[in-house]
Amino acid sequence: MSTETKQQRRIRRARRRERRRVHANPHIHRFLRFVVRQVLGAAFSIETVGRETVNRASGPFIILANHSAVIDPMVLGIYVNKPIHFVVSDSQFRSRLLGWVLRLVGSIPKTKAMSDLDTIKKIVAVKSAGGVIGLFPEGQSSWDGKNLPIMRATDKLLKSLKVPVYTARIEGAYLAWPRWARRFRRGPIRITYSRLFSPADLKELTVAQVGERLEEALAVDIWAFQRDRRFRYRGSRHAEYLERVLFVCPACHGLDTLVSEGRRLSCRSCNHSVLFNERGFFEAPRGSLHFTTVSDWNRWQLDWFAAYLSRNGTSVSGDGPLLKEAGMVVREGYKTQPLRTLGRATIYLYTKRLEFVLENGSTMTFPLKSLEGINVQNNEHLEFYHAFSLYRLSPESPRGNSLKWDYAVRRLQNQQF
Missing domain, CATH: 2.30.29.30 (Pleckstrin-homology domain (PH domain)/Phosphotyrosine-binding domain (PTB))
Known part of the structure; x- marks a missing residue:
């Protein structure tokens, strides 16, 4: 092999390493953490438990959290002293401005619902540099407040990285800013930080055991939480855009007949309507109430829709x-x-x-x-x-x-x- 060819290969390897390099500017991180903390603190009543457990940690580690709202990364990150390199959907990088900001704070792009080798390489690069990796192992935020299944590749990743693992259980964020909503509601959010695994734990546990403990650590039942505490989330248009998640009327079974306005969700076909109150529950202004939560309604509609697809898939002519x-x-x-x-x-x-x-x-x-x-x-x-x-x-x-x-x-x- 010629000297020139060896040199070219070294240059290509260096360029690949540079592309995988993920760096968070510490000055920008401190400034943004201060600004975002003031903004979120004014909008929501945020309570933290155990954050000193994370802030005492040194060296590389991973922090995992349940994903119930778009504000989860910001709510989670403003109370951790070290910059967190969050794994973020690559769609967010398509905007020049947002992509620039995300790269500035060291975010790692990931293609949703697909394996992504380049993402793994960037995660390993952050670990090698002694950084903090932030993951939402459900892969996307919840539509109805219920936990989504943990992506099975997560437990294998934790085993292979062999670094301490911390968790953050976020409660109340779904009611403060649901995935389907355009407006936030003022109310309480609680974050509980804790240490889940040491490197020695990960070495001893099987992949299945890691997954089971992770699911248990991040399990949040927001509806049980809210039934017990009855917190109010103040706003003016609580029901608007609910039709992004709810698409079947429980009264007439109309598909795509629901429309929201203010606090009311109504069916254009049969005029069935419900109110969505400040505590996140449905009320019936008249007639019967089929469901009290978005989760119950969504579970019913997905069962109904599965039967609809099966029935129509076998009965359509031609x-x-x-x-x-x-x-x-x-x-x-x-x-x-x-x-x-x-x-x-x-x-x-x-x-x-x-x-x-x-x-x-x-x-x-x-x-x-x-x-x-x-x-x-x-x-x-x-x-x-x-x-x-x-x-x-x-x-x-x-x-x-x-x-x-x-x-x-x-x-x-x-x-x-």
Whole structure:
């Protein structure tokens, strides 16, 4: 091998290491922590328990938390002295301004719902530099306040990194700013910090035991918490945008017939309505009350929707669509790269494929079994990968429900494999 070739390889390796380098500017971190702490402290009543346990820690470590609201990273990070390198959805890096800020504070991009080797390499780089890694092992924030399943790769990652593991249980953030809402509500949030594993613990425990203890440590029942304490979360439009998560009327079983205004959620088809109060529970202004929490309603609607998909998937004549939605904006991209708009389209979901019929008359067809990483970004955008390209579908209305598309595709995919 020539000297020139060896030198070129060394340069390429150095460039790869630099791309994996994650650095949080300590001065920027202190400034932002101060500013964000003042803002969040004015908006919410935040109580912390055990934060000195984390702040006494030295060297590299991992901090894990349940994920119930968009403000979780900020609420968690402002009480930890060292900069936390949070693993963040790569969609947030597509904005030049936000991407610049996230890189400035040392955030690590991760493609949702897919394995990402580059993310692992960056996490290892942070560990090697003695930094703090922040993870939300559920992979996304909760739609209805209930814990989501822990991503199974998390327990293996903890075992392989062999560093101390701390947890932060966040309670009340879902009621203060639900994932589906555009406005926050003033009320209490409690964060409980604790040490979960030492390196010696991780060495002795099996992967399954690590996962079990992690699930137990991060389990939060916000509805039991709220029934016991009855905290008030003050605001003016508590129900608005609930149709982003709730898409089936419990009275008439109408699909996409719900509309929110102020504190009221109503059905356009049968006029059934409920009020969403300051404590996060439903009330009935008239008639019967089917559910008292978003979680109960969501659990019922997903069971109903699964039966709907099964029933219509076997009974449609010919090859009719199970779902259809017009006016969706289709964009294409890849990971952190800016998205390119392809145009508006009508979207059709069939039992084995997804189709876009664009306004220019062209049709794009995607076999369901070939779709990867399907998820809902920023509350309303459906994203998935096909043949190394990212596609984003955005409803015409910001109140549009992409969750049902996400659930339907996953359900149909599971039936095919």
